[in-house]
Amino acid sequence: MTRVAAQTVPEPxxxxxxxxxxxxxxxxxLSGMHAGGPDGPVGGADAYAQAKEAFRRVRALTEACGAAxxxxxxxxxxxxxxxxxxxxxxxxxEVFAGDFPCSTLVEVSALVEPGLKVEIEAHGVVGSHNRT
Incomplete structure (x- = not known):
């Protein structure tokens, strides 16, 4: 297995x-991505803004893995x-079109940092969108 990083996603x-x-x-x-930042969550207490940031990080890491x-x-x-x-x-x-990924959505009592509202984990296969 190869570890992958993206310049625009904070490392652990x-x-x-x-x-x-x-x-x-x-x-x-991909490990769970959230909107955590050094000054609190990106987007503050806005769940939509936090989700946009989490999906931005998911996209950046996915692309760093050589995928879309x-x-x-x-x-x-x-x-x-x-x-x-x-x-x-x-x-x-705003991220996915056509056939959406399989998805599980659950409520949890807390995430890793105070103020975080959403965390997104992903798994995929490089090039699968091009296969029939």
Whole structure:
């Protein structure tokens, strides 16, 4: 497996804890991406803005893996308030078109940093959108 990084996505705060992205053969795996930043969540308390930032990071890492967002086959989305699902869905529809990835969306009591509302994990196969 190869560890992958993207210049526009913050690396884990402690080296050796986890990888943001890994590639194995033609499969890629992304750790949960969120909108965390040094001054609090990007987008503040706005779930839509946080989701847009999380999806931006998912896109950047996917592309760093040599794939396109249409190669993402599975999303796992964690929300601290299930009432935000429509806002996250709006952000998701700005990223994906046509056949959407398989997706799980669940409410959790908290995420890794205070103020975070959404975290998105992805798994896909490089080049799968071109296969029939």
């Amino acid at each position: 705060p402690r080296p050796g804890m986890f990888s943001n992205a890994r590639v194995h053969g033609d499969q890629f795996f 967002v249409d190669d993402i086959l599975v999303l796992r989305i964690y929300l601290t308030d299930i009432a935000d699902r429509a806002l996250v869905g709006r952000a998701r529809s």
